[in-house]
Amino acid sequence: MLRRHRLNSLVLYVLVIGTLAVLLFPLYWMLVTALRPGNVLLSWPPQFFPADASLSAFRRVLGETLIFRWFLNSTVVAAVTIAIAVPVSSLAGYAMSRFRYRGVSETGFLLLVARMLPASLLIIPLYILFARLGLINNYLALVIANTSFVVPFGAWMMKGFFDSIPRELEDAAMIDGASAFGALLRVVMPLSLPGLAATTIYCAILTWGEFVFATTLISGESRWTGPIGIAAFNQQYRIEWNDIMAASLIFVLPVVVLFGFLERYLVQGIAASGVKG
Amino acid sequence: MTPSLARRRRLVSAARSRLYAFALLAPAIIVVLLVIVYPLVVAGQMSFYDVHVFRRDRGFTGTPGWFNYIDMIENAAFWRSLRVTLGYVFWGTVGSFGIGLFTAVLLHQPFRGRFLARVLVMMPWPIPGVVAATIFMWMFNSSFGVINYLLLQVGLIESSIPWFTRAGPAFFAVTLATIWKGYPFFTVTLLAGMQSIPRELYEAARVDGANAVQQFRHITIAALRPVIGIALVISTLWLFRVFDIIFVMTGGGPSGATETLAIQIYREAFQYFQMSYAAAVGMVTLLLSVIATFVYLRATSKSFY
Numbered sequence: 180m181l182r183r184h185r186l187n188s189l190v191l192y193v194l195v196i197g198t199l200a201v202l203l204f205p206l207y208w209m210l211v212t213a214l215r216p217g218n219v220l221l222s223w224p225p226q227f228f229p230a231d232a233s234l235s236a237f238r239r240v241l242g243e244t245l246i247f248r249w250f251l252n253s254t255v256v257a258a259v260t261i262a263i264a265v266p267v268s269s270l271a272g273y274a275m276s277r278f279r280y281r282g283v284s285e286t287g288f289l290l291l292v293a294r295m296l297p298a299s300l301l302i303i304p305l306y307i308l309f310a311r312l313g314l315i316n317n318y319l320a321l322v323i324a325n326t327s328f329v330v331p332f333g334a335w336m337m338k339g340f341f342d343s344i345p346r347e348l349e350d351a352a353m354i355d356g357a358s359a360f361g362a363l364l365r366v367v368m369p370l371s372l373p374g375l376a377a378t379t380i381y382c383a384i385l386t387w388g389e390f391v392f393a394t395t396l397i398s399g400e401s402r403w404t405g406p407i408g409i410a411a412f413n414q415q416y417r418i419e420w421n422d423i424m425a426a427s428l429i430f431v432l433p434v435v436v437l438f439g440f441l442e443r444y445l446v447q448g449i450a451a452s453g454v455k456g
Numbered sequence: 457m458t459p460s461l462a463r464r465r466r467l468v469s470a471a472r473s474r475l476y477a478f479a480l481l482a483p484a485i486i487v488v489l490l491v492i493v494y495p496l497v498v499a500g501q502m503s504f505y506d507v508h509v510f511r512r513d514r515g516f517t518g519t520p521g522w523f524n525y526i527d528m529i530e531n532a533a534f535w536r537s538l539r540v541t542l543g544y545v546f547w548g549t550v551g552s553f554g555i556g557l558f559t560a561v562l563l564h565q566p567f568r569g570r571f572l573a574r575v576l577v578m579m580p581w582p583i584p585g586v587v588a589a590t591i592f593m594w595m596f597n598s599s600f601g602v603i604n605y606l607l608l609q610v611g612l613i614e615s616s617i618p619w620f621t622r623a624g625p626a627f628f629a630v631t632l633a634t635i636w637k638g639y640p641f642f643t644v645t646l647l648a649g650m651q652s653i654p655r656e657l658y659e660a661a662r663v664d665g666a667n668a669v670q671q672f673r674h675i676t677i678a679a680l681r682p683v684i685g686i687a688l689v690i691s692t693l694w695l696f697r698v699f700d701i702i703f704v705m706t707g708g709g710p711s712g713a714t715e716t717l718a719i720q721i722y723r724e725a726f727q728y729f730q731m732s733y734a735a736a737v738g739m740v741t742l743l744l745s746v747i748a749t750f751v752y753l754r755a756t757s758k759s760f761y
Contacts, residue, residue, distance in 0.1 A: 191565055195573055198562060202555070203579060205591045205636060208602060212594060225602045271484035278477035286481050293492040295745055297697040299722040300738030303731055304498035305491065327491030330484050359476060388584030390700035395726060406586040410704050413590060420594050427587045438582040442575050450648035 213237065213424040236425035246426050248401055249408040252318075253430075256393075256404060257386040259322045264329040264382050265375060271330065272337025272374075273363060277346070287338075290331040298328070298391045306395055316398055324392040329382045336381065339451025340374030341367065377448030380441040387434045405430040503736035508729075524736035533712060533720070534737065541716040541741075544631060545695040545748075551635035552691060553684075556642020561676075563643070564650045574647075581640040585700035592633035593705055596620070620706060623713035630705050630714045634698060641694075642687055649683035650676065688752045696745045717741040 214232040217239075240246050275287050305324065306315075314320040344367055352362040368375070390406045397403060403411070409430060412423040438445075504520040528534045559577050563570060580588065595603050596619040604616040619625045653675065661671050677684075699718050702708065708715030708723060715723070717737060725734035 188567060191562075191567055195562060195567065198559060199573065199576055202559075202636075202639075203576060205588070205595060206579060206583070208595060209587075209591050223600060223605075225600065225605050267483040267487060270480040274477045274480035278473070280474050280477055283477055283481065286485060289493075290484065290488060293488045295693050295742070295749070296492060296496060297718050297721070297738065297741055297745070299697070299699055299718045299725075300499055300735070300742060301492065301495045302722070303725045303735055303738070304495035304502065306726075307498070307731075308495065323487070324491055327487045330487050334484055359473075384582045387582075388586065388700070390584075390586055390703070391722070406584050406700065409584075409590060410586050410700075413593065413704055420597075420600075423590055424594065427590055431583055431587055434582045434584075435579065438579070439575055442578060446574075446578075446644050446648065449644050450651075 209424045209428055212421050213428050215421045217419060217421055236419075236421040237429070240422050240426045240429070244408070244422075244426065245400055245403070246405075246408060246429060249403050249405045250430065252402060253387060253405040256318055256321050256325070257383055259318070260325040260329065260386045261379055261382050263322065264326045264333060265378050267326065268330050268333030268378050269337050269368070269371075269375065271334040272339075273341050273367070275334060275338040276341035287335070290334055293327070294331040302391055302395050305392075309396060315396060316402065318397075320396045321389075321392055321404075324396070325382075325386045325389055328389075329378075329385055333378045333381060336378055336448040336451065337371070337374050339448065340371045340377070343451070344370050373444045373447060374451075376441050376444040380437055380445050381448065383437055384434060499735040499738055502732050503739050505732055507732045507735075524733050525740075527733060528736055528740070533715075536712050537715050537717050537720045537737075540627070540712070540714060541696070541718075541744075543627070544634070544698075544714075544716050545692055547631050548634045548638060548695045548698075549688065549691055551631065552638035553642050553688070555635065555639040556646055556687075559639070559643045560646035560650060561672075563647060577643055578640040580636050583637065585637060585698070586704050588633055588637045589701045589704035592629060592636070593620075596629045621710055623710060626706050626710055626713050630702050633701050633705060634695070637701065638691060638694065641691060645683055645687040646680060649680045653679045685752055685755070689749050692748050692752065693745050696741060696748075717744075 211226070211229050213236055214229040214234070215226065216231060216233040216235050271286070271290070274283060305320075309315055309317075309320045348366050348370070349359070349362040352366045353359065357365065388406060389404070390410070393404045394407050394410070397407065400408075400411075409423065409427055412418065412426065503524050504522070506518060506523075563574050563577060567573075595601050598604065598616055598618040598620070601619070603619075604613070607613045608616065617625050619629045657675050657679070658671055661675055666674070696716075697718055698716070699722065702714055702716060702719050703722070706714045708719040718741065721734045721738045721741065724730045724737065
């Protein structure tokens with residue numbers, strides 16, 4: 180019995196490691212390619228281990244392209260979007276969790292429908308609207324667009340978290356003299372930090388990778404966000420794969436690290452959002 | 457305090473609390489109305505006109521009509537794109553659901569290091585679509601790509617495949633990149649669903665002599681049905697929308713083989729400036745995704761408990 184158990188767990192480990200090896204291979208390949216010196220990159224057969232690893236691609240990308248600038252632009256857009264979208268999602272999620280008035284659940288439904296629409300359809304009238312408002316090539320347009328794509332799901336995720344916080348806590352705070360909003364701010368919010376973390380990471384992932392709006396609304400190399408810059412590498416006549424992989428690696432690093440730390444909250448948030456059934 | 461006064465106070469406080477609820481919702485409503493509902497209405501309106509963005513009057517003149525839709529029906533490119541989209545949504549769903557289910561079952565087993573394995577399995581999730589597309593372009597590179605190398609080594613092919621200049625291979629490459637980006641969502645939702653299935657069900661089934669496969673079919677899959685339904689809906693809607701991966705990898709080519717409706721809308725609008733025609737295609741895309749949603753929800757809504 181014990182032997183069988185051992186065998187089972189051995190099989191399990193082999194399966195887990197094999198699966199991870201296959202699924203994470205693209206990321207490994209990005210790393211290996213980024214570490215290759217340029218002159219041997221286009222060689223055959225491909226090198227599976229970076230025997231002659233060098234940081235020359237990173238040096239070149241940081242020195243000769245505007246990646247640092249794009250990185251900064253992406254950071255600004257993501258930070259402002261988070262600063263707007265997370266509070267907006269939280270307030271809406273709280274209302275959806277606590278109030279049963281007519282119109283509240285209808286709003287929740289409207290938010291769900293909003294998530295269905297293809298961005299490439301919305302971008303057409305939005306482009307015209309932003310052009311009329313003079314917001315083309317303005318990050319404000321990007322922040323507004325991103326916010327509208329985060330809030331629908333963010334609100335549902337926050338509702339899930341608020342549902343698990345007992346109402347009695349607010350009632351007690353209000354009996355002690357706090358206003359309704361004060362109770363929300365000082366009693367409920369601190370308890371929903373996992374929810375805020377989940378919404379923040381969700382927002383960060385979405386904003387960090389956003390492409391349709393950025394490529395349509397923003398022009399001029401120094402104003403690009405990361406994804407547009409990386410996509411532009413691809414359109415060059417001669418693609419330096421180690422450079423583009425180095426740039427990609429630099430760009431994904433913060434969001435990967437953030438995801439590593441906050442993944443469990445996001446998982447919890449998705450489970451709480453009602454996707455669970 | 458007289459009863460009527462108390463009642464009035466209650467009414468006032470009810471009205472106030474209602475106002476409070478909507479005040480909390482207001483920012484979300486405004487954002488969604490401004491950036492989603494308003495553009496949708498305008499897009500719908502545009503699809504019945506011939507709008508020229510760069511004309512001063514924005515082209516909302518002339519008689520409205522169905523002509524954009526008629527053009528669309530008569531346009532072979534639309535039907536080709538529709539076929540591509542349906543294939544893309546189908547294979548993208550099958551692939552990411554398959555991998556998602558497999559990894560969820562695997563990561564549901566108890567073993568040391570499970571937490572780390574979960575984080576790692578979901579790693580493609582935060583990777584921006586543009587980056588995922590770029591990595592796969594490089595792996596599928598026809599002269600120096602690692603995929604051709606591996607296929608040659610294993611002996612599956614005799615000469616390198618020019619992935620992006622032939623229709624079938626290009627579609628395969630794009631779909632594979634999409635599946636890679638899309639499976640973690642299924643892993644997360646299915647795993648969350650599995651964790652909420654009571655253990656007693658499995659114990660009872662074991663007592664009744666059910667084997668592992670039977671337990672999986674009749675308990676796990678059956679209990680996950682609603683979760684699967686919603687996950688399929690969200691994933692399908694995502695696949696209808698995917699833009700960055702395809703646009704970066706192939707731009708819709710070669711000769712339209714990977715031009716899904718999302719790509720076609722964008723190209724018509726921003727490369728040929730046929731804004732109204734693009735809006736019409738967009739409205740049809742939207743209709744299709746709404747239909748797909750209802751089909752899935754109907755098929756999976758039977759509750760298990």
